[in-house]
Every structure is written in C-alpha cells, then in structure tokens.
Amino acid sequence: MTNRLTSLNLMIIKERVELHNAKEMFAWNHPPGGLLIHPSFSYHRAAFPFFALHEGAPPSEKFTAVILARTPIISISAPIMRLMSNVAESNYAAKVVIIWQVGKPLPLKERWPDLKVPLAVIESDPKVQ
Structure with missing residues (x-):
C-alpha cells in the first residue's frame, strides 16, 4: 500500500x-x-x-479485451490461448489486445490462434507493473 x-x-x-x-x-x-x-x-x-458518457457519447455495443501475458506461451492449449479464443467468439468482441510482459520474444505469428476479430500484441517491459 x-x-x-x-x-x-x-x-x-x-x-x-x-x-x-x-x-x-x-x-x-x-x-x-x-x-x-x-x-x-x-x-x-x-x-x-x-x-464516454460524460462526453455525451453513447455507450459502445462492442468491447476490446485487454489481456496481460506474464508467462510464456508453450502450446496452443495454453490458458491464455484458450482465453483469447473464447473472448474472440463473443458477438460483442471488437478486438483482442495482448500486453506481452514476458521478457522473452513473442511466439511466431503462426502459433497464435486464428481469431474472428483483430489481434494486437503490445510488447512491454516485464519490470513495469
């Protein structure tokens, strides 16, 4: 605290x-x-x-999922991969954003699941919390 x-x-x-x-x-x-x-x-x-509501904008009907990754992805069945796939299946999902705080290189693009929404991966320093 x-x-x-x-x-x-x-x-x-x-x-x-x-x-x-x-x-x-x-x-x-x-x-x-x-x-x-x-x-x-x-x-x-x-x-x-x-x-948005304070600015007078109507609430959005879709959402962007932001997922923080702190452990390396070992396989397509890793929990983070399943989470990405499950979130992307929602009719209300607009985009999935992964914040990569692992300290290791990103997996090859072929190892990421195919999603029906856009996927953005942002590399971040693992020392930043």
Missing part, C-alpha cells in the same frame, strides 16, 4: 512540474482516476470508454 501511495504522490508531483504532460483535472476527480489513464494512449478524455 505504501508503494502505491508513493507512486501516486510522485506522479502528481511530476504532473505539476511537467504541465504539458499533465492529465486533466477531470481525469483525477472521476472514476477510475488519473492512474489508469496512460498518456501514451491519448491525452483526451473522450478517447477513454469510462469517460
């Missing part, structure tokens, strides 16, 4: 020093809060689904 509070305080201080990178006050004062809004995605609150 102390680490989270320290991280939050450091983030707030950083945003007060680097005003050009600061999140809107609205983001900090409405759920889920400023910590869950990553500036590499967007600086505009309308781009985030949890703020």
Whole structure:
C-alpha cells in the first residue's frame, strides 16, 4: 500500500512540474482516476470508454479485451490461448489486445490462434507493473 501511495504522490508531483504532460483535472476527480489513464494512449478524455458518457457519447455495443501475458506461451492449449479464443467468439468482441510482459520474444505469428476479430500484441517491459 505504501508503494502505491508513493507512486501516486510522485506522479502528481511530476504532473505539476511537467504541465504539458499533465492529465486533466477531470481525469483525477472521476472514476477510475488519473492512474489508469496512460498518456501514451491519448491525452483526451473522450478517447477513454469510462469517460464516454460524460462526453455525451453513447455507450459502445462492442468491447476490446485487454489481456496481460506474464508467462510464456508453450502450446496452443495454453490458458491464455484458450482465453483469447473464447473472448474472440463473443458477438460483442471488437478486438483482442495482448500486453506481452514476458521478457522473452513473442511466439511466431503462426502459433497464435486464428481469431474472428483483430489481434494486437503490445510488447512491454516485464519490470513495469
């Protein structure tokens, strides 16, 4: 808990020093809060689904599944592969995004399941939590 509070305080201080990178006050004062809004995605609150209703946008009928991978994929029957396939079968799925935090290279494209929705894989540093 102390680490989270320290991280939050450091983030707030950083945003007060680097005003050009600061999140809107609205983001900090409405759920889920400023910590869950990553500036590499967007600086505009309308781009985030949890703020869409505040912006007057109708709720989307489809969703994007974001799956965090932290263990290597050994086979097509690995739990993450089954999860991807099951999620993609939903009539409401628009896209599957895998955040790859494994520390090993991505599996070859042929090893990923064929999905009926687009698949995006984002490689991330495994040291980042």
